[in-house]
Amino acid sequence: MKIVVPLKQVPDLVEDLEVDATGKALDAEEVKLKLNEFDDQALEEALLLKESGAADEVVAMAFDGEDVDKMLFTAIAKGANKAIKLNGSSPTDIHQLAKAFANAVATEGFDLVMAGVQSADGRDGHLGPIMAEYLSVPCISVVAGVSVSGGQATVQKEYSGGMLGEFEVDLPAVLGIQAAAQAPRYAPVSKVRQIQQTETIQEMDAGDLGAGAGSAISSMAAPEKGLGAKMLDDVEALMAVLKDKGVA
Amino acid sequence: MANILVVTEHLKGEFQDITFEMLGKAKEIAQSTGGSCSAMVFGSMSGQTDQMGAADTVITAEVGDDYNPEAYAAAVKSVVSANSPDLIMIGSTSMGIDIANPVSTALDIPTVSFCADIVAAGGGFTCTSQMYGGKMNVVSSVDGALISMVLAGSFNADTGRVSGSPAVEASAVEAGAGKVRFKQLIEPEAADVDITQSDILVAVGRGIGSKDDIEVAEELAEALEADIACSRPIVDAGWMSKSHQVGKSGMKVKPKVYIALGISGAPEHIEGMKATSTIIAINTDKNAPIFDVAHYGMTEDLFDVVEELLEELD
Numbered sequence: 109m110k111i112v113v114p115l116k117q118v119p120d121l122v123e124d125l126e127v128d129a130t131g132k133a134l135d136a137e138e139v140k141l142k143l144n145e146f147d148d149q150a151l152e153e154a155l156l157l158k159e160s161g162a163a164d165e166v167v168a169m170a171f172d173g174e175d176v177d178k179m180l181f182t183a184i185a186k187g188a189n190k191a192i193k194l195n196g197s198s199p200t201d202i203h204q205l206a207k208a209f210a211n212a213v214a215t216e217g218f219d220l221v222m223a224g225v226q227s228a229d230g231r232d233g234h235l236g237p238i239m240a241e242y243l244s245v246p247c248i249s250v251v252a253g254v255s256v257s258g259g260q261a262t263v264q265k266e267y268s269g270g271m272l273g274e275f276e277v278d279l280p281a282v283l284g285i286q287a288a289a290q291a292p293r294y295a296p297v298s299k300v301r302q303i304q305q306t307e308t309i310q311e312m313d314a315g316d317l318g319a320g321a322g323s324a325i326s327s328m329a330a331p332e333k334g335l336g337a338k339m340l341d342d343v344e345a346l347m348a349v350l351k352d353k354g355v356a
Numbered sequence: 357m358a359n360i361l362v363v364t365e366h367l368k369g370e371f372q373d374i375t376f377e378m379l380g381k382a383k384e385i386a387q388s389t390g391g392s393c394s395a396m397v398f399g400s401m402s403g404q405t406d407q408m409g410a411a412d413t414v415i416t417a418e419v420g421d422d423y424n425p426e427a428y429a430a431a432v433k434s435v436v437s438a439n440s441p442d443l444i445m446i447g448s449t450s451m452g453i454d455i456a457n458p459v460s461t462a463l464d465i466p467t468v469s470f471c472a473d474i475v476a477a478g479g480g481f482t483c484t485s486q487m488y489g490g491k492m493n494v495v496s497s498v499d500g501a502l503i504s505m506v507l508a509g510s511f512n513a514d515t516g517r518v519s520g521s522p523a524v525e526a527s528a529v530e531a532g533a534g535k536v537r538f539k540q541l542i543e544p545e546a547a548d549v550d551i552t553q554s555d556i557l558v559a560v561g562r563g564i565g566s567k568d569d570i571e572v573a574e575e576l577a578e579a580l581e582a583d584i585a586c587s588r589p590i591v592d593a594g595w596m597s598k599s600h601q602v603g604k605s606g607m608k609v610k611p612k613v614y615i616a617l618g619i620s621g622a623p624e625h626i627e628g629m630k631a632t633s634t635i636i637a638i639n640t641d642k643n644a645p646i647f648d649v650a651h652y653g654m655t656e657d658l659f660d661v662v663e664e665l666l667e668e669l670d
């Protein structure tokens with residue numbers, strides 16, 4: 109059984125984010141990129157399935173871009189069997205991007221695609237369920253538990269309030285992963301460096317991206333401040349609030 | 357003139373709040389543009405159309421009571437393709453992700469995710485999405501038809517909670533391919549403490565840094581006679597049990613006082629705690645979105661603050 113995990117880098121949200129001169133995008137110079145946290149969860153769950161013997165092969169896949177090679181080498185260092193980088197014409201929206209991934213996994217072959225549930229900068233839909241539609245395979249998102257046997261997967265999908273829905277899905281299928289069974293593993297820098305020297309990233313043409321179905325951004329701005337919190341200068345002020353609220 | 361379709365959501369025989377939030381907003385847009393609002397309901401929820409007074413029409417789909425991503429998406433696809441609504445409102449929820457995307461793809465309708473506001477503009481719509489964990493508001497404009505995925509907590513549910521007797525139409529839905537089968541609902545594990553009943557909560561986020569350091573927050577909770585709660589990454593890391601998680605996929609809490617330590621305030625966290633009377637946030641990042649919903653804030657290292665507080669409280 110073969111699992112493909114699409115990986116994406118997103119801005120590190122702990123850093124300050126600045127809007128660029130167009131007023132419609134983040135200032136790329138200021139952005140620090142990191143692996144989308146749900147993709148890290150998806151990769152972990154895929155590797156756990158491989159280690160348990162349920163899967164034979166885990167393929168990390170990404171669209172070409174800044175620092176993508178390092179992200180893919182890191183995935184191999186964590187245990188992915190190989191990495192594929194898509195290039196060719198640049199997708200203009202998530203539908204075109206999903207088409208590129210659908211083309212690629214169709215060429216590569218797959219039993220499961222495990223994408224992250226969402227990304228912090230995804231504005232026009234979600235890659236997993238869109239590529240599933242292009243591939244005419246089923247998709248379940250917000251998954252926090254996967255087991256595989258006999259051509260089907262049993263998955264647990266999170267609802268609100270800690271409720272889960274359990275489903276059985278025929279393979280091949282696409283899943284949007286929320287959380288792995290354990291915290292994502294860490295790859296030491298030395299191991300990543302070594303992989304960088306010994307492994308190669310396979311390149312694949314993204315193929316025909318279709319017409320897409322996008323929408324334009326008209327503006328981007330940090331939420332207006334001022335409605336928010338009364339800022340306290342010291343712990344004394346905080347104590348006063350706690351006393352006032354009858355807590356301390 | 358905007359004709360709007362609201363895709364309702366239910367769990368265990370009850371419409372979810374997001375349904376009424378969307379209905380209230382849909383009714384407002386329909387009225388202001390001289391359009392109409394219909395609500396799509398699934399399975400035996402068709403027996404509760406008296407709660408759908410905000411809609412002009414209810415469209416029913418016989419797809420079973422238990423949510424099934426494949427069957428429900430197929431039903432919405434056929435209703436959208438038959439009725440060609442201008443605006444389709446779907447929750448930015450677990451169910452909504454499974455439905456909005458395939459409908460968008462099959463029918464070539466753009467989707468805007470994480471919508472906190474929607475305004476009819478010209479022949480189309482302008483949507484404001486909360487992105488980057490709540491650090492940026494992004495405005496999208498769409499000229500034609502649009503699927504908007506609505507963030508829970510964006511609109512007032514009470515405006516949409518109207519009783520009435522809208523016209524009911526049955527849709528001719530096709531069965532899905534049968535590749536997805538619902539097995540069971542799994543209830544949350546019994547908890548040592550029910551944080552939805554707590555008066556005071558001390559909540560820790562990723563800013564706490566390590567499992568061992570949670571002890572510091574526990575000491576504060578003890579000193580304040582508070583219960584302890586957390587954000588999702590703390591549970592995913594295995595540092596606390598799921599029953600302590602506040603947010604979209606965790607618990608909805610409304611204590612008198614909520615003290616957030618090292619929580620950034622992503623929309624998925626806010627969804628679970630914004631009804632709190634007094635929110636106090638301690639975060640080193642002055643731009644953390646938690647300060648937009650908090651009543652009091654401090655941009656300090658949480659460990660310094662907690663240590664000093666513990667001394668004061670001693």
Ligand SMILES: Cc1cc2nc3c(=O)[nH]c(=O)nc-3n(C[C@H](O)[C@H](O)[C@H](O)COP(=O)(O)OP(=O)(O)OC[C@H]3O[C@@H](n4cnc5c(N)ncnc54)[C@H](O)[C@@H]3O)c2cc1C
Nearest residue numbers: 561562563587588603604605606618619620624640641658
């Ligand atoms: C479908 C779905 C459902 C979700 N459901 C939930 C949910 O139910 N609950 C939930 O919480 N999240 C949920 N999330 C995750 C959510 O998107 C965020 O990832 C999460 O809330 C972030 O948690 P955090 O604020 O603890 O971590 P971060 O966003 O990493 O924030 C950590 C914060 O700590 C601050 N900090 C760091 N060090 C210190 C220090 N020493 N002192 C003070 N401050 C410090 C940083 O400035 C930062 O703001 C969900 C996501 C998805 C996609």
Ligand SMILES: Nc1ncnc2c1ncn2[C@@H]1O[C@H](COP(=O)(O)O)[C@@H](O)[C@H]1O
Nearest residue numbers: 114115116171223224226227230234235
């Ligand atoms: N540019 C991209 N490259 C690789 N994977 C992506 C990309 N965009 C989205 N994905 C995948 O799709 C998931 C959902 O993201 P989104 O489509 O933004 O909701 C991510 O977690 C990734 O697994």
